[in-house]
Amino acid sequence: xxxxxxxxxxxxxxxxxxxxxxxxxxxxxxxxxxxxxxxxxxxxxxxxxxxxxxxxxxxxxxxxxxxxxxxxxxxxxxxxxxxxxxxxxxxxxxxxxxxxxxxxxxxxxxxxx
Amino acid sequence: xxxxxxxxxxxxxxxxxxxxxxxxxxxxxxxxxxxxxxxxxxxxxxxxxxxxxxxxxxxxxxxxxxxxxxxxxxxxxxxxxxxxxxxxxxxxxxxxxxxxxxxxxxxxxxxxxxx
Numbered sequence: 001x002x003x004x005x006x007x008x009x010x011x012x013x014x015x016x017x018x019x020x021x022x023x024x025x026x027x028x029x030x031x032x033x034x035x036x037x038x039x040x041x042x043x044x045x046x047x048x049x050x051x052x053x054x055x056x057x058x059x060x061x062x063x064x065x066x067x068x069x070x071x072x073x074x075x076x077x078x079x080x081x082x083x084x085x086x087x088x089x090x091x092x093x094x095x096x097x098x099x100x101x102x103x104x105x106x107x108x109x110x111x112x113x
Numbered sequence: 114x115x116x117x118x119x120x121x122x123x124x125x126x127x128x129x130x131x132x133x134x135x136x137x138x139x140x141x142x143x144x145x146x147x148x149x150x151x152x153x154x155x156x157x158x159x160x161x162x163x164x165x166x167x168x169x170x171x172x173x174x175x176x177x178x179x180x181x182x183x184x185x186x187x188x189x190x191x192x193x194x195x196x197x198x199x200x201x202x203x204x205x206x207x208x209x210x211x212x213x214x215x216x217x218x219x220x221x222x223x224x225x226x227x228x
Binding site: 104 | 161204217
């Protein structure tokens, strides 16, 4: 089955700096890669996703890149703000609908004002 | 839509007691997932349903755990008997796999404490 590794487990950045979180996956058939943000005491919420027919996707200050050959994908947050502080989870799955998401262990991002 | 609804939000029980967690998915969604979240193990998939039918329960830790989905708008996760190591936040999520959308919408979670 799929295995998703996520690094780093914790990340501290100064406000305004960029943050990068990296994930690797094991199943070459995986082709859907979402990122979820979970604020303290709240539920995980989707912030961006990418499919394997796309190498990069951007939404304002957030971007995700995918390298299918190396089987890794990354989340990039630019111009970080204190409200970006949260735990971020990457995930992977096949998009057949019959295989659910496999989540990484999460990265706790702290943005220091 | 009110989103995914879970109850109770908090549950404190003694070891050996039966615990039932409830979930109402978003109307029209055809997939329902139960996850358990702990600091040590992160987000673990316990079981998921498609059109009320259990598809994969390999994540259910042991026979003490059971889940049902009697209809499209209701699911339960039961632990009997409960143990302290079951303490965690349990999330229910639902999704509708169609077109380009595969987003899973999570409920607010149930924080379970077993003493």
